[in-house]
Amino acid sequence: MNSRDVYVYLDVVEGKISINSLSLITKARELAKILGGGVGAIIVGRDVKKLVKDVEEYDIDVIHIIDHPKLKDHDVISYSKAVSEILSKTRPEALLMISTALGKEIASRIAVRLRTAVATDCIDLYIDDYKDPVSGEVSEKTIHCIRYVFRGELSAVVASPRQRPFIATVRPGLYPAPQKIFGRKIEVKEWSIEVSEDDLMKTEVLEIQKIERKIDLSKAKVIVAGGRGAKAEGFKLIQELASLLKGEVGATRPAVDAGWTTPDRMIGLTGQTVKPDIYIAVGISGAPQHTIGMRDSKIIIAINKDPEAPIFKISDYGLVGDLFVILPKIIERLRQLKS
Amino acid sequence: MSLNIIVLVKSVPDPKTPPTLKVDGSLDLKNVKIVVNPIDKYAVEAALQLKERYGGKIIGLSLGDHDNIDIFREIIAMGVDSFIYIKDPDYQRFDTLQKSYVLSKAIKKIEKDLGRVDLVLCGVESSDTNMGVLASQIGEWLEIPSISYVDKILEIKNGSIIVKKIIEDGFITLRSRMPVVLSIADTGYEPRIPSLRDTIMARRREIPIWKTSDLGLEFREIVLKTVRFKQIESKRLGKIFRDEDVDKMIDRFFEELKRDGVSLLR
Ligand SMILES: Cc1cc2nc3c(=O)[nH]c(=O)nc-3n(C[C@H](O)[C@H](O)[C@H](O)COP(=O)(O)OP(=O)(O)OC[C@H]3O[C@@H](n4cnc5c(N)ncnc54)[C@H](O)[C@@H]3O)c2cc1C
Numbered sequence: 301m302n303s304r305d306v307y308v309y310l311d312v313v314e315g316k317i318s319i320n321s322l323s324l325i326t327k328a329r330e331l332a333k334i335l336g337g338g339v340g341a342i343i344v345g346r347d348v349k350k351l352v353k354d355v356e357e358y359d360i361d362v363i364h365i366i367d368h369p370k371l372k373d374h375d376v377i378s379y380s381k382a383v384s385e386i387l388s389k390t391r392p393e394a395l396l397m398i399s400t401a402l403g404k405e406i407a408s409r410i411a412v413r414l415r416t417a418v419a420t421d422c423i424d425l426y427i428d429d430y431k432d433p434v435s436g437e438v439s440e441k442t443i444h445c446i447r448y449v450f451r452g453e454l455s456a457v458v459a460s461p462r463q464r465p466f467i468a469t470v471r472p473g474l475y476p477a478p479q480k481i482f483g484r485k486i487e488v489k490e491w492s493i494e495v496s497e498d499d500l501m502k503t504e505v506l507e508i509q510k511i512e513r514k515i516d517l518s519k520a521k522v523i524v525a526g527g528r529g530a531k532a533e534g535f536k537l538i539q540e541l542a543s544l545l546k547g548e549v550g551a552t553r554p555a556v557d558a559g560w561t562t563p564d565r566m567i568g569l570t571g572q573t574v575k576p577d578i579y580i581a582v583g584i585s586g587a588p589q590h591t592i593g594m595r596d597s598k599i600i601i602a603i604n605k606d607p608e609a610p611i612f613k614i615s616d617y618g619l620v621g622d623l624f625v626i627l628p629k630i631i632e633r634l635r636q637l638k639s
Numbered sequence: 640m641s642l643n644i645i646v647l648v649k650s651v652p653d654p655k656t657p658p659t660l661k662v663d664g665s666l667d668l669k670n671v672k673i674v675v676n677p678i679d680k681y682a683v684e685a686a687l688q689l690k691e692r693y694g695g696k697i698i699g700l701s702l703g704d705h706d707n708i709d710i711f712r713e714i715i716a717m718g719v720d721s722f723i724y725i726k727d728p729d730y731q732r733f734d735t736l737q738k739s740y741v742l743s744k745a746i747k748k749i750e751k752d753l754g755r756v757d758l759v760l761c762g763v764e765s766s767d768t769n770m771g772v773l774a775s776q777i778g779e780w781l782e783i784p785s786i787s788y789v790d791k792i793l794e795i796k797n798g799s800i801i802v803k804k805i806i807e808d809g810f811i812t813l814r815s816r817m818p819v820v821l822s823i824a825d826t827g828y829e830p831r832i833p834s835l836r837d838t839i840m841a842r843r844r845e846i847p848i849w850k851t852s853d854l855g856l857e858f859r860e861i862v863l864k865t866v867r868f869k870q871i872e873s874k875r876l877g878k879i880f881r882d883e884d885v886d887k888m889i890d891r892f893f894e895e896l897k898r899d900g901v902s903l904l905r
């Protein structure tokens with residue numbers, strides 16, 4: 301292995317390696333091939349040594365592992381110390397992590413520890429030469445990341461031509477699962493760190509509330525979804541419109557948190573990803589965490605009183621106004637059409 | 640109890656009218672309107688509610704390169720006790736490492752004056768760069784804990800704070816020792832609209848301007864470079880209807896659907 305290796309951080313979720321993070325191996329191999337380096341994986345946590353056998357057959361050259369009894373979930377400080385320790389000793393070209401709330405926190409801290417660059421929520425990575433606009437100096441074969449900026453209205457290409465490693469968190473669901481290569485032998489390197497009691501004292505988990513999912517919205521042809529603007533009363537209208545169109549009710553996270561509908565109807569990063577023929581967004585602003593789950597719908601219709609709400613930017617049809625006035629009229633109109 | 644709280648507020652190009660691109664793919668920032676990063680108002684609201692409950696002092700802090708400090712008066716009118724603006728002509732080139740470093744230096748300086756800072760609050764994400772890293776990076780520079788995506792601050796007791804944080808599959812309640820950096824999401828709070836009286840009062844308030852050179856910036860290497868920007872082409876029809884007369888608006892909407900061959904009923 302040399303310094304042009306690409307590493308992947310493998311997330312451990314409920315005692316298993318997350319499938320999303322495994323898919324980064326596919327991308328890492330593609331980049332490493334061009335760079336002439338290998339693919340490394342990092343696994344950090346408590347009681348994680350046993351997970352090596354679950355990833356042994358994937359297309360990885362070396363697994364770096366830190367297994368420490370004092371490493372507790374959500375201990376961002378200790379995790380970032382642990383990963384930084386491995387990175388500072390091995391100095392790969394880049395580390396790819398999945399963009400989760402926790403992943404971004406760890407990535408951000410690693411960047412400070414190693415005085416290196418971090419780019420979050422990347423939607424793709426590729427390799428190109430980087431030419432410094434001022435000095436004209438060219439850094440050959442540099443990893444470039446594409447990410448959305450300005451709330452998704454522009455994309456930016458960023459690179460870290462000099463500092464290693466480049467820390468990139470990558471949106472989930474972009475790459476296929478990695479190849480399995482049977483009978484291959486991966487080198488496993490174990491590292492030890494000190495987990496200080498002091499750090500452990502700093503944050504502790506008191507309670508975890510999971511959002512349950514039962515209904516599958518992915519096959520619905522029509523979805524009428526409500527947001528914070530809809531309120532409990534609005535959801536009655538949304539339900540009415542959904543039944544009229546033989547569709548399902550969807551919701552944003554704040555609407556679910558407020559209890560206006562059930563958690564399994566949530567759409568977005570936490571919720572489901574849907575692609576109906578018709579998606580009607582009612583009282584929804586269009587935050588990226590929501591639109592990530594519905595932006596590929598065939599036709600998007602938005603009702604919002606704020607003409608500048610970002611949802612209109614991704615809509616085919618938009619109605620600007622009060623949903624409590626508009627929805628009843630639409631329902632009435634459709635009733636007439638139907639009869 | 641009395642809390643010393645710093646709230647980080649960023650100035651950004653108005654997200655409602657994002658900048659256009661020059662031919663070379665760089666941002667045309669000449670005519671953009673600068674506003675307060677909308678999501679940071681949730682952090683300001685969280686700070687104000689803490690002050691109402693526990694007492695204390697709130698200081699707003701921002702780092703940028705422009706001269707229109709008047710945009711921060713809205714934050715003062717909301718109720719923060721004072722506001723400090725750090726100006727650096729090189730700011731546009733800064734990456735998150737620089738920004739977090741300068742801000743943590745400023746926090747240290749404020750701490751010297753106040754004796755102690757208990758909480759640093761910020762927004763979850765800048766509307767221009769969409770990075771969401773500052774809270775953790777400042778936490779790391781200051782060697783204190785940080786919690787991002789906080790929905791709600793539940794309680795402060797015996798030097799510890801209990802918060803409800805948003806995670807992908809639900810919520811998690813965490814207890815952290817203070818001082819701590821928190822990024823506040825747009826879910827658990829509703830930013831207040833300042834009264835006319837407070838808005839007028841805020842006009843008269845002084846906003847001290849600091850320079851990064853006074854803070855001692857030993858760390859000048861910019862590691863993340865932006866190569867170019869690209870406009871995202873919308874594949875959407877973008878037919879937006881607006882009319883005082885709602886019936887007329889809905890008429891036009893249904894006509895348009897018909898013309899495009901879209902049927903809602905099936
Ligand atoms: C880790 C994480 C995961 C997340 N996962 C998800 C997820 O899976 N799904 C999700 O949706 N969010 C998720 N979020 C939350 C997300 O960031 C936004 O907060 C959320 O999507 C906003 O929901 P909203 O549009 O309903 O509310 P708001 O942003 O408050 O928008 C309400 C809209 O309603 C409009 N409105 C108000 N009243 C009326 C009226 N009378 N008539 C017409 N319009 C009206 C307003 O103009 C406004 O645009 C997540 C956040 C985090 C940090």
Ligand SMILES: Nc1ncnc2c1ncn2[C@@H]1O[C@H](COP(=O)(O)O)[C@@H](O)[C@H]1O
Nearest residue numbers: 647648702761762764765770771772773
């Ligand atoms: N230049 C800045 N000055 C003050 N606060 C900032 C600055 N940049 C970012 N922040 C704060 O950090 C949060 C997250 O920003 P970011 O990590 O850049 O997405 C923002 O919502 C602000 O509260």
